[in-house]
Amino acid sequence: MIAALPLGCLDRREHRSGGEQIAEAAPPPAPGPLDVPPSARDAVSLQAGFAPIVSRVSAAVVNVSSVRFVRPPTPERIPFFSDPLFREFFGPRQDDGSDGQPLPGPRVQREQSVGSGVIVSREGHVITNAHVVQDASQVRVALPGRPEMKAKVVGVDARTDVAVLKLEGGEFAFTPFGDSGAVRVGDFALAIGNPFGIGQTVTQGIISAVGRGNMGIVDYEDFLQTDAAINPGNSGGALINMAGELIGINTAILARGAQGNQGIGFAVPSKLARAVMEQILEHGRVIRGALGVAIQDVTPALAEALGMPPDTRGAVVSDVSAGSAAEKAGLRRGDVVVALRGEHLTDGRDLRMRIAEAKPGDKIELRVLRDGRSVELTATLDELPEPKPEEPVQAPASTGALGVEVAALSDDLRRRFGIPDDVKGALVVGLGPGSPAARAGLGPGDVLLEVNRKPVASPEQLKQEVDATGARPVLLLAWRGGQTRFVLVER
Incomplete structure (x- = not known):
């Protein structure tokens, strides 16, 4: 079975106003102070190569970086926590160094991802892949020759793996949309992006196939296939024709055990990407x-x-x-x-x-x-109903003095672990090996209700009260399985 994977990341409503200009397929934008002259339409020659095309569009291909927090996978062999609900929540066990009983490690990990994007309007709209920015708490964009800047996520459509960002700060050079429906097998194509986070890179190939589907990558697949070298980090980058127009958004590569380019890459056709963008700008989402x-x-x-x-x-x-x-x-x-x-x-x-x-x-x-x-x-x-989004994963708060990580009690977590609505506190999600909290008998799934007889309703309150205790022992009230008990934690 062929396995096709999103290019992924390294390491790992805003409405359109009448005055905004969305790039058109034809004619190309008139030369302006931010536009490279349309020399890309000159015939490709052995002497010039593809340089005229690259000089025309490279300023509009950007690097996209995002930060998010994820739930790491959990081994199957965790006693007691082998229940699927607990396995999804807790990370690998570690030995706490006291009684030899392993304890789950931290559940939430920080993940930084790097991908690519294409500016497609003078106002600063950027198309990238949904998997590059989905669930991100922060997104930044680096433009060639300009300082890195924050980007707003206008909308994400996971069903096509397309996302729209918005940059602020004046006018931007942009790449016009081409007609992906007119693309033929054998046409030249250039892939521009940020592979492996090394910086903007251009590769050349041909269109190997059109209308590729049934790859199991996203719900709606109508991919252009190319042999232009694309690698992890190219996600969201541009697939360009010989007129310097955007014909696709690079999305996935064929994977058969290898991690890099194997000459089979897939791009969302520009016609589909543009239709998704226009719906996001108009409605904030895609209506199907x-x-x-x-x-x-x-x-x-x-x-x-x-x-x-x-x-x-x-x-x-x-x-x-x-x-x-x-x-x-x-x-x-x-x-x-x-x-x-x-x-x-x-x-x-x-x-x-x-x-x-x-x-x-x-x-x-x-x-x-x-x-x-x-x-x-x-x-x-x-x-078509919108897919129900997963509850955002928040970074756990850490009380370094006790060696415990806690998370806020959300509706999702209450449902998963059977915690009643009247239980207020901070949920233990991780313990450091040999930490004071581990030695005191605390475990993942406990809810900490009080610190030194003072109620706490959030991880922030818990940390504040623990820090105020100084080096003295901390008296905690913990809820576990419907019962409460006092736990004295000595440093």
Whole structure:
């Protein structure tokens, strides 16, 4: 099985006003004080190489760095904490050095990621990959020849791995959108980005394939494939045509055990990236139509089993959601959708992409094959619900004197660990090996309610009260499994 992975990171509503200018595919922007003259349209020659193109667009390709806090994976062999809820929360065990019983280590880790991005409007809109900036607490952008600056995350669409950032501070050089639909296999392409965090790098190749899907990378896949060398850190960088136009956002590479370039990279086509950006700028999110079916591709064997010609192309309906647009339209399990709005479908990916491009409330005509006959149906699309975001992971507060790390009690954590709403305090998420807190018998999952008989309702309050104690022993009141007990921690 081919494994394709997002390029990833190293180490690891704002509305558009009428005056803002979004880059157009054609004609190219007129030369201005921030624009390199359009010499990229000159014919590529052996003498000039690709330098005219690179000089035109390189100022608009930026480095993107972000900081976020993540839950590290946990070994399976943790006694008591082998429950899935605890395994997801706690990190690897460590020996506390006292009674020989291992204790879970810190649960939350700081992760710094490095990727790339492309400025696509004079006002400073940047397109990058969602996985570069998603759940980040801080995002910064470094422009060629300019100081690093903070960037605002305007919106993220994980279903296409596209995110939009906004820079402030005047006008910016930008790269115009090209027509990714006109890209042909064999066309030259340049990949520009920040591989391995070493700085802006340009590589050259060709378009190896178009319309790549079913890679298991994101929900909506219509990738351009290229052999231009792209590596970790290229995420969000530019794939450029010979007119100096943006035709794709570099997103993933083929991975078969190796970590770097193997000559097979994937880019979100500019047409899709631009459509996502425009919806984010207008609505703050991407609004998609929903039919309410589970589908799969028609294979010759499946077509034969369903009593259809082996060359049948389209999407087999394997399930229909109750109350959905599909059910109301009369779609049934086993139907093969072969055309949408009079246009033939090639496979399930084709149907999925076309439905996603439609709007809620749109009426679509479907032609399906059912029991050897053709049936015409009309469906009124629902709105595809937004995926429920995970609760942001906050950095744990550390009380260095006690050797314990604590986190705020969120609704998610209360639900996961069965902590009642009336329990107020700070949740223990990690203990240092041989620390005073570990020797006193505290463990991950305990909730610290009091410090020296003073109630604490947050990690910040806990740390403040512990620091005020100085070098004296600290009397804690801890909640564990529905019971409270006093714990004396001596330094």
